[in-house]
Amino acid sequence: MTERKKLGRNQKDTNDDMINLVDNLNRDDDLKYNRRTFLKTAAGASMALGLATLPFSVKAMLNLNEDVEKVFIANLSDVPKGESFNFTYPTEAEPALLVHTKDGELKAYNNKCTHLQCPVFYEKEENVLLCPCHKGYFNVNSGQPMAGPPQRELPMIELEVSNGKVYAVGRKIRHG
Structure with a gap:
């Protein structure tokens, strides 16, 4: 070879x-x-x-947010303890929810679930915010998710009460 x-x-x-x-x-x-x-x-x-x-x-x-004006939501007497009230804030296209808790505190959040944007409702029996689409539960005091698919908290709306009237004065989008 x-x-x-x-x-x-x-x-x-x-x-x-x-x-x-x-x-x-x-x-x-x-x-x-x-x-x-x-x-x-x-x-x-x-x-x-x-x-x-x-x-x-x-x-x-x-925290240089745009200047948000004070927006009237409701009279305090129109929202008894343990009830909620729907409104829009900061624009007409953004639904929000005002909750007068059983403890007498006022809490407000954007009314869209952070999972798939379904509306959120106040369940006074369990004192939670409920997204019925996929059974997402949020803490009514903090807006933090408690159960279900949502991973982020609801954007909180800052409130001011003056002379028996409830006003929205700002919004906090928190992460973590």
Whole structure:
């Protein structure tokens, strides 16, 4: 058998092993697509994304919400203890729920479940906020999810009571 036939099918007919190792490399591609270039590009993209979100982070940290005016919700006498009242806030398209708890506290939340935006109702027997779509339960005092698929709390509406009238004066979207 000749020496040529003894060679494996992927080996070249040469004695220099280094040629067999670098056949598939192109010097231009090696300089263009190396680790250093990749890391520089990744770091630059990360910095660009971080800087792009900086104004939003500063706004959230400083709580620079838009100036929300005081909006009349209801007379305190119209919402007895253990009852709820539906209203819209901060716009006409956003439903909200005012709850006068059995303890006499006033709580207000946006009336959309944080799972799939189904309406939320006050269950006075269990003193919870209920989303009937997927049986999600929220704590009436904090808006935190207690059971079911919702993972985030309901956005809380800040209230002010003046001369027997209940006003909405702001909204807090909390996470965690």
